[in-house]
Amino acid sequence: MQRREFVQLAGLGAGALILPMSMMGNEIPVEALLDPGMDVAMKKKLADVALNTAKSLGASYADARIGRYLNQYVFTREDKVQNTVNTESFGIGIRVIADGTWGFASTNEVNEEGIKKATQQAVAIARANSSIQKEPVVLAPVKSHGEVSWKTPIKKDFKEVPVSEKVDLLLSANAAAMDNGANFVNSALFMVNEQKYFASTEGSYIDQDVHRIWPTFGVTAIDREAGKFKSRDALSAPMGMGYEYMDGLASEKVEGPNGLILYRNSYDMIEDAKNAALQAKEKLTAKSVDPGKYDLALEPNHLGLTIHESVGHPLELDRVLGYEANYAGTSFATLDKWKSGDFKYGSDIVNLVADKTQPHSLGAVGYDDEGVKTKKWDLVRNGVLTNYQAIRDQVHIIDQNESHGCCYSESWNDVQFQRMPNVSLEPGKEKYSIHDMVKDIEKGIYIAGRGSYSIDQQRYNFQFGGTLFYEIKDGEIAGMLDDVAYQSNTQEFWNSCTKICDKDDYRMFGSFFDGKGQPPQVSAVSHGCSTARFDDVNVINTGRTV
Known part of the structure; x- marks a missing residue:
């Protein structure tokens, strides 16, 4: 370059x-x-x-x-x-x-x-x-x-x-943030x-x-007297859509706890930028979290990243086989666990699917890059590991005779190979909203948006932060928190999932630049889910030093 x-x-x-x-x-x-x-x-x-x-x-x-x-x-x-x-x-x-x-x-x-x-x-x-x-x-x-x-x-x-x-849209979003304290x-x-x-x-x-x-922004608010600054990134998701995504239709909004506005299939960038400035200022005085065990309510824009790292990557068959070990690592979800037929990846309500046909998703195409018609298939059903992601020259290794249709190349100049399809958590079947979930939690934290994270080379032990954190006490939002990150391992985490909101809360997170391979290539992939509850998860305070 x-x-x-x-x-x-x-x-x-x-x-x-x-x-x-x-x-x-x-x-x-x-x-x-x-x-x-x-x-x-x-x-x-x-x-x-x-x-x-x-x-x-x-x-x-x-x-x-x-x-x-x-x-x-x-x-x-x-x-x-x-x-x-x-x-x-x-x-x-x-x-x-x-x-x-x-x-x-x-x-x-x-x-x-x-x-x-x-x-x-x-x-x-x-x-x-x-x-x-x-x-x-x-x-x-x-x-x-x-x-x-x-x-x-x-x-x-x-x-x-x-x-x-x-340009006018971006500058208007910037002005909305600046006018509200950014x-x-x-x-x-x-x-x-x-x-x-x-x-x-x-x-x-x-x-x-x-x-x-993909529309995105970053807002920063400063407390000069205290010598502190806090940021809040956009709550948008990259989408497989045209420019109509920027229309910001009110019918596509979801109201979260504490009046938090979330977006689905349409995005109001100006409104989000205004709220981002107000929330970045609020973070400057937010209470620092007390470390310990909490029940977590994780909204889709946040949980999508956890799905990406702890489900999407470890269930790529080439990674399971060690082909990616030099660059991206291996996987804890080895073939013996799949062959056993009873490996509990998650709790009974956890159903994780791969789907290259999902409307508005980044991975949606009619055919993959080796001419296979795309489809949907199970990865985890009722908590049990059932399948991987594999292409034409891989599926015989897992005794299957049909490609999953997830072959992709970032350009004409690169060879196509197995890439992550959209990997999503199915919503709960019973009518259940995020507000119902908050009411059912005595001691917990609601987390929205992505933050810094770390996960080991086998995609097992991990730590995730977020964008916004709200304390839940006795079924009510008690205020904003800061310095929050949770730690777990993939199997323990997904087995701690006890409740999932219904389809009315379903939204997508996306990665525009997901890297893999040598020479490295990127692909775009979405992860859909509804807000989900995970019980008794270890939370640390990222602002404190030992």
């Missing part, structure tokens, strides 16, 4: 994230985002060049992915625009099996000559790799889909919304459109148009 690109894309405000290469590409004029790009007939013709070349060279299987990745980012701070960025990345990735071994190559020369060269390289790499391959690749069968398409069901394409409108505020909009075309020697030609959006 060149220094100029780094400063443009990663150096300012909420853009301080180091963005992956697929989220960058070449900078383009904003109007170029509306260019329709290559038509489907030409994509099919060029994909066939790759497939036919691979077969002529003796490959037993080949797939080609033509990808156009469009990104727009807007960054602001207080009353200033820090940066607006529009990028495009376009190319083709070709994956083959030759001599029983995978080979992959890619090129941004999306023409017959460039594609033939890349395909020849992919086959040569496969043959070179075959000398150290211990067992041939075994692919689960997949249905040939013919020529099909899928689109994120958006109502408003971000590419058609003027940048000035997006000393500093930065905000950002991340918008992504993946235009992906997949073709394989098994007869599938799949065209997909995927949209994602």
Whole structure:
């Protein structure tokens, strides 16, 4: 990455994230985002060049992915625009099996000559790799889909919304925070459109148009006399939606304890920024928590991260098998626990599902990146570990003959591999609200939003913080707390789950930049749940030193 690109894309405000290469590409004029790009007939013709070349060279299987990745980012701070960025990345990735071994190559020369060269390289790499391959690749069968398409069901394409409108929204949110006591505020909009075309020697030609959006901000309030500062981040969730997510419809709001406003499938950024400033100021005088055992009521924007780290990652089959040990770690949820058929991952009411079809989720697509139609399946049912996340060349290891449809690559330039689907906790079946839950707790803490966290390399022992904390005494909110984090291990934690709110409280958390693999790639994934209660959990005070 060149220094100029780094400063443009990663150096300012909420853009301080180091963005992956697929989220960058070449900078383009904003109007170029509306260019329709290559038509489907030409994509099919060029994909066939790759497939036919691979077969002529003796490959037993080949797939080609033509990808156009469009990104727009807007960054602001207080009353200033820090940066607006529009990028495009376009190319083709070709994956083959030759001599029983995978080979992959890619090129941004999306023409017959460039594609033939890349395909020849992919086959040569496969043959070179075959000398150290211990067992041939075994692919689960997949249905040939013919020529099909899928689109994120958006109502408003971000590419058609003027940048000035997006800037006005961010600056208005900043002003709302500043007017209500914030000393500093930065905000950002991340918008992504993946235009992906997949073709394989098994007869599938799949065209997909995927949209994602993430509005976010950070607010800081300062007590200069006390020398203290406190922050509150946005309570938004990244979503698989169009710009309609920013409409902030009142019907999509959920009122939590103490008048806390939470959002579902629609987001009022200005209102959230105003409340963030007020709550950041309140945190300056909040009571520091007394460490001990508490019953926790964890709202979805918070619990989603715990699901991600303690369920999503440990149930990735490649991680279970040790393939990710060097980079991301291994998993406590080993094959022997699954084979036993009675490993209690959680209490009887805990049902955790993987789902690549979930509406509005970041992971929602019609087909994965190896042409498998996506679906929903159980990971934990009635508290018992029942399955993992696996793709075509993995499922035979767990005695299954159908891919789960969770293969993904962050761009045309990277090989596809197993990635986490949306992993979610099913809501409770009985009518039960967060207000009912608070009334049922004698000594507890309600936690909203994400915070700092730590989890070991087997995804077992962990510690999680949050954004907002409210003490619960004898069934009522007793005031705001600070310096809260809870500690547990995955099995103990999920077995302590005693109550889950119903579907009316169900919302999603999301990760826009979930990293995995070497070389590293990112993917976007959501985690849905309703507010859930966990009993007798160890809470520490993060502000005290021993």
